[in-house]
Amino acid sequence: MAASERGDFSEIPMLDVSGLYGGDEAAIREIASTLRGYLENIGFLYVVGHSIPRADVEAVREASKRFFALPEEQKLALKIDKNFRGYLPFAGSTIVTSSVATVSKPNQSESIFFMHEVEADDPRALAGKPLQGPNQWPDEAVLPGFHATIQRYVDAMSTLARKMVGAISISLGLPADSLDRHFDDPTTFLRLLHYPTQPKEEGLFGSAPHTDYGFITLLAQDDVGGLEVKNKAGDWVPAPPVPDSFVMNVGDILARWSNDQFVSTPHRVINRSGRERYSQPFFFDPSMEATIEALPVCVPQGTAPKYGPVEYGDYLMERIDKNYHYRKKLAAEAGDA
């Protein structure tokens, strides 16, 4: 299925990226060209044929289930901190910057965020800078192997994400490595999410309609379903579970970088399955200090870029501060000081 027009889709297409791992230039160009169409018209696709073993994805899901099954006080010991690392309790975020809906009820989920690791003695002296700091790990005695499982997955997902950065460059007619320098110290988030089954109630969501902030998202979900993507007609198109796939989508900074050539599409989660749902989005974003400025290849001759340059870290801070209750409290306290 190829969408002929922006937003005109009734299912999420699948892209086999196995050819990106070989040396066949023609095959790579063809995958990149198909990718471009999906990113321009839908902003969502399923990535299959990647090299991440199913066992690594499932190990994270099992680790996630074990974590969320812990008593609340043990989870709260890792409560999300000023660096955006840790546990966000049930109903801890309301998306207020959402341009897609007036959102008032908190999301029906609990989650834990692991970002790129920044040790306290980081040689780049990053610790202490906004959104830079160590992750909060569950006690090894309580959840043996948890840290190693997550780290292995983050490494594998980063490799896949870099592959996709290369494919995106090629899709725009640029050399494969042309965006790489913006990802020297990528900002990454692995979010483990748990959605209890929710009651049927107007305006209640597992994840309220939103767009993602960053560059790309690569999401693994269990077999429950509930993710939906909005098309031009305003219909919510299901993105049901597909074995061994990642749902990939364009985030707002990629849309902005591409001068809106690529589209960051609203999506939401409603879990009325009667089962618990677990998902694990991986967000792969530019370095905090990267300056994101419309790619010349995306700006038609004789027109001005739609958006000015922005430092990724500044942009991200602003988005995060607006959306999370706990950060509003932190921001208010900082304002008092």
Ligand SMILES: O=C(O)CCC(=O)C(=O)O
């Ligand atoms: O859980 C899902 O399927 C989607 C999660 C999501 O959209 C997000 O965390 O940004």
Ligand SMILES: [Fe+2]
């Ligand atoms: Fe999302």
